[in-house]
Amino acid sequence: MRTEVLVVGSGAGGATTAAVLAAAGVDVLIVEEGPEVAPGSLTPFSIDQMRQQYRNMGELIALGLPSVTFAEGRCVGGSTEVNSGLYHRPHDMTLERWARGWDVKDLAAGSLLEFSEPIERNLTVSTFPSGPPPASRLLQEGAARLQWHAQEIPRWFRFDSPITGVRQSMSLTYLRQARRHGATLWSDTWVERFIVEKGRAIAALVLRGDGTRDRIDFDSVFVCGGAVQSAALLQRSGIRRHVGKTLTMHPTVKAVAHTAAPINDPTDVPVVQVREFYPHMSIGGSATNLPLLGMALMRTRRRLDDLAGLLPHMPIYYAAIRTQGLGRVTALPRMRDPLVTYRITGQDIARLRSAMGRLLEVLLAADTIEVIPSALHADPITSAAQIPEQVAKVTRRTADLMTVHVCSSVPMGEDRSKCAVDSYGRSHEVAGVLVNDASILNDAPGINPQGTVMALATRNAERFLLDHGQTPAAREFS
Amino acid sequence: MTTGLVVTGGGGWFGRSFLASLAETPLGLPIDEVRVLVHHPTDVPLVQQSLRAAKIYVGDVRSDSDVAELYEGLDTTHLVHSAAVIHPGSVADFFSINAGGTERIVRGALQRGLQRMVHVSSNSPIGTNPSPDEVFRDNEPYNPYYGYGASKMQAEVIVKDLLTAAAVPGTIVRPPWFYGPYQPERQARFLKTVRLGTFPLVGKGLNRRSMVYTEHLALGVRLAATTDRPGIGTYWIADSQPYSMLEILDAVRAAARAEGLEVVDKVLRLPNAAGVMAEKVDAALQKRGKYQQEIHVAGELNKNIACSIAGARRDLGYDPQISLVEGMRRSYRYGLENGQDV
Numbered sequence: 001m002r003t004e005v006l007v008v009g010s011g012a013g014g015a016t017t018a019a020v021l022a023a024a025g026v027d028v029l030i031v032e033e034g035p036e037v038a039p040g041s042l043t044p045f046s047i048d049q050m051r052q053q054y055r056n057m058g059e060l061i062a063l064g065l066p067s068v069t070f071a072e073g074r075c076v077g078g079s080t081e082v083n084s085g086l087y088h089r090p091h092d093m094t095l096e097r098w099a100r101g102w103d104v105k106d107l108a109a110g111s112l113l114e115f116s117e118p119i120e121r122n123l124t125v126s127t128f129p130s131g132p133p134p135a136s137r138l139l140q141e142g143a144a145r146l147q148w149h150a151q152e153i154p155r156w157f158r159f160d161s162p163i164t165g166v167r168q169s170m171s172l173t174y175l176r177q178a179r180r181h182g183a184t185l186w187s188d189t190w191v192e193r194f195i196v197e198k199g200r201a202i203a204a205l206v207l208r209g210d211g212t213r214d215r216i217d218f219d220s221v222f223v224c225g226g227a228v229q230s231a232a233l234l235q236r237s238g239i240r241r242h243v244g245k246t247l248t249m250h251p252t253v254k255a256v257a258h259t260a261a262p263i264n265d266p267t268d269v270p271v272v273q274v275r276e277f278y279p280h281m282s283i284g285g286s287a288t289n290l291p292l293l294g295m296a297l298m299r300t301r302r303r304l305d306d307l308a309g310l311l312p313h314m315p316i317y318y319a320a321i322r323t324q325g326l327g328r329v330t331a332l333p334r335m336r337d338p339l340v341t342y343r344i345t346g347q348d349i350a351r352l353r354s355a356m357g358r359l360l361e362v363l364l365a366a367d368t369i370e371v372i373p374s375a376l377h378a379d380p381i382t383s384a385a386q387i388p389e390q391v392a393k394v395t396r397r398t399a400d401l402m403t404v405h406v407c408s409s410v411p412m413g414e415d416r417s418k419c420a421v422d423s424y425g426r427s428h429e430v431a432g433v434l435v436n437d438a439s440i441l442n443d444a445p446g447i448n449p450q451g452t453v454m455a456l457a458t459r460n461a462e463r464f465l466l467d468h469g470q471t472p473a474a475r476e477f478s
Numbered sequence: 479m480t481t482g483l484v485v486t487g488g489g490g491w492f493g494r495s496f497l498a499s500l501a502e503t504p505l506g507l508p509i510d511e512v513r514v515l516v517h518h519p520t521d522v523p524l525v526q527q528s529l530r531a532a533k534i535y536v537g538d539v540r541s542d543s544d545v546a547e548l549y550e551g552l553d554t555t556h557l558v559h560s561a562a563v564i565h566p567g568s569v570a571d572f573f574s575i576n577a578g579g580t581e582r583i584v585r586g587a588l589q590r591g592l593q594r595m596v597h598v599s600s601n602s603p604i605g606t607n608p609s610p611d612e613v614f615r616d617n618e619p620y621n622p623y624y625g626y627g628a629s630k631m632q633a634e635v636i637v638k639d640l641l642t643a644a645a646v647p648g649t650i651v652r653p654p655w656f657y658g659p660y661q662p663e664r665q666a667r668f669l670k671t672v673r674l675g676t677f678p679l680v681g682k683g684l685n686r687r688s689m690v691y692t693e694h695l696a697l698g699v700r701l702a703a704t705t706d707r708p709g710i711g712t713y714w715i716a717d718s719q720p721y722s723m724l725e726i727l728d729a730v731r732a733a734a735r736a737e738g739l740e741v742v743d744k745v746l747r748l749p750n751a752a753g754v755m756a757e758k759v760d761a762a763l764q765k766r767g768k769y770q771q772e773i774h775v776a777g778e779l780n781k782n783i784a785c786s787i788a789g790a791r792r793d794l795g796y797d798p799q800i801s802l803v804e805g806m807r808r809s810y811r812y813g814l815e816n817g818q819d820v
Binding site: 147276350351354384 | 621
């Protein structure tokens, strides 16, 4: 098998890369480790979805003290098929920090806007036509009473009614666009490693779903498997300098609000976020179905009677932080999955406690009957004076941390003392290899990263075309 | 009908500064008399210096009869409550004075037609920031810093509960680290040790601290006492911006130099571990009901305690104007004029 460009991974980075290249006439093959699942065919956050569209049933672990569990999609479209669909434009302050700290070229404030705007139109990024639903409003009300800034975060949703919409995931948008322009997609295909000859990557060795092995020869390869898998693949291919050593996450702590009114929608996620404390922490809503509610309350001292009856009254909310500590991805010999570790520092623990305190504060300020921190031996509380005792239960040994944002394992920039790829994702070490997903973000952006990933992916794929004497097509889908 | 402005803690650092501001410009409220509660008879002449017209009551906020006497004869009351202990003999004093005393003072005022209250709280109920680039907002979860913080948290809760139940408006102001005239001896020691290069700088000095010049605090309390905002608001009252510890030490030295004092341009650097150790010892002592001022202060030196005054600016029109160096210069001058070894 031979292709001009191989794209490894079909999530936000891979799908965008493939669409940009294919639309310009490049011969593109996309390989995706996970299966192809028809969008909308599985109940969101159900066991079936966990089994089919998430890696390892949605339960991956970054080992540390405490460990952080994280979830990522493993299907055609990647995490965009399963995530909350919340969209943020890349933040100027973040871009400036990256440009300055890692010597990233052409990344001034506002420099990605020309890429973001067509992405937003292609994904129909929009807010609820008739205002956010009740579980979102709860957070909005609490924040308003505390005079904290909160806002509805738009989603890549095409709303077909005031309250329902269809997630415009990659399989419905950029992958469809890529295929329309001739790109081929192989699902259930895992890339074991690249063959590198004379400093240039020339082929990939892959394992197909039916157990057969294959070799795909290419001129160039875009690695877009997500921050963990991309780093592991590069390491398995012998590309190791500054790869996998600077992983970042947004670890979250959670709390359950108990409300008199039935406000929880088990199939959706609240869309309001408290942005008052950006970039250090943010507060938002989590998916809350019966198993997730059970897990959130399991280690607390709240009685678990009649959870099914309480489900409509008990949405879960989170507070996410940016950490001082970093993680590592280490490919292990003969193992398919890499070892992921994460170092939570003393400052991070302090920030997690602060985040838990603020989460409890905002939920108590809203119309709640009680608030239950999701922490070992935590008690339900009804007043602000009870917060300190519960926050003290978030310790290095007991903290129950999870995240869905994993970034920065292959940082971009011209500073070769700490960057694995250049300002446009091109490997500093091996020719023909580009990385174009959340791996190249220099640190945790403090927002849902998909908007930033897609803007950078567009920018870098277009740069690749220009480097090869080709002209990028219009960014907006026709 | 007699309307009184009752000021507790009148002999203290803030109290005297506030009373001096009243002497200069009255609040503009229909007040017949200003009653000032002080703890020690030795405070009486000090208060008289600040506000000659004050009616001074020597008493203890832990005493029902002292508090009853303070309010006797008043029909309506405006209250500024700042009486508290920050460096006590034992941890139990924190709670009996700061929390129990607050409850007694507020209940007494409510029986005497309380119109509005300003409660002078502290940064300590809110604790410390996780990192140097974060600042506290007005509405933050409680995270009390040891015994003092817990007692001041209890006091805030008491104030909110009692005022809410009585539908009386009030303001809780949270000042951080003070500086300015009327400083106690411990601050004079601070000024001297910084000037002579013997003040311990724990860690790199990049941690940020909000500070409040006492005239700024007096201004904030005046605004809080005269606002017509309903309900109970909580505001940080501090200088415009937090400072790094290095900036604070630089400003103190610059102020001393400008006042013509000898300055030794060095600091006594201690590793961060020294601060961590001091905090641990402080925690262990306080657990046993004991309090040791130097150890407590040393444990706090490498902390970030930074706040935003955006709320006070927005709602109260608070606008602090004095620079850190100018405020420190006035502190040195006050010390020199009042026989302190600064």
